[in-house]
Amino acid sequence: GSGTGAGEGHEGYVTRKHEWDSTTKKASNRSWDKVYMAAKAGRISFYKDQKGYKSNPELTFRGEPSYDLQNAAIEIASDYTKKKHVLRVKLANGALFLLQAHDDTEMSQWVTSLKAQSDSTA
Numbered sequence: 606g607s608g609t610g611a612g613e614g615h616e617g618y619v620t621r622k623h624e625w626d627s628t629t630k631k632a633s634n635r636s637w638d639k640v641y642m643a644a645k646a647g648r649i650s651f652y653k654d655q656k657g658y659k660s661n662p663e664l665t666f667r668g669e670p671s672y673d674l675q676n677a678a679i680e681i682a683s684d685y686t687k688k689k690h691v692l693r694v695k696l697a698n699g700a701l702f703l704l705q706a707h708d709d710t711e712m713s714q715w716v717t718s719l720k721a722q723s724d725s726t727a
């Protein structure tokens with residue numbers, strides 16, 4: 606659905622850059638990748654595409670674990686000027702992702718839904 610509350614999930618394609626593994630460790634692969642992102646139950650997971658997510662949700666992008674959004678900081682990355690419609694997700698453990706949405710509307714929807722998930726006590 607297109608809802609952005611904490612109670613329901615939000616999924617869709619984004620272009621992702623994994624910048625930091627933790628506060629002090631840069632991610633080893635910092636290239637931009639088109640991925641399918643699913644946010645629900647206070648966590649985000651990344652997949653190669655929608656079909657992969659639907660048919661085998663255990664098979665994540667590069668075999669990554671899902672990420673806990675509890676106490677994550679989510680904001681529009683207005684200081685990142687190389688691409689448009691980019692939001693920044695900083696997890697409580699210091700890991701940091703830049704996520705490029707298709708347009709400003711989708712970017713705002715992601716910010717709203719991810720913030721709701723980060724506040725979820727589920």
Ligand code: I3P
Pocket residue numbers: 622634635636637687
């Ligand atoms: C990365 C790629 C990213 C770039 C990143 C590079 O190289 O060019 O686009 O981030 O810069 O490391 P590769 O594809 O070879 O992994 P930007 O788009 O933000 O510049 P970084 O090392 O400064 O993170």
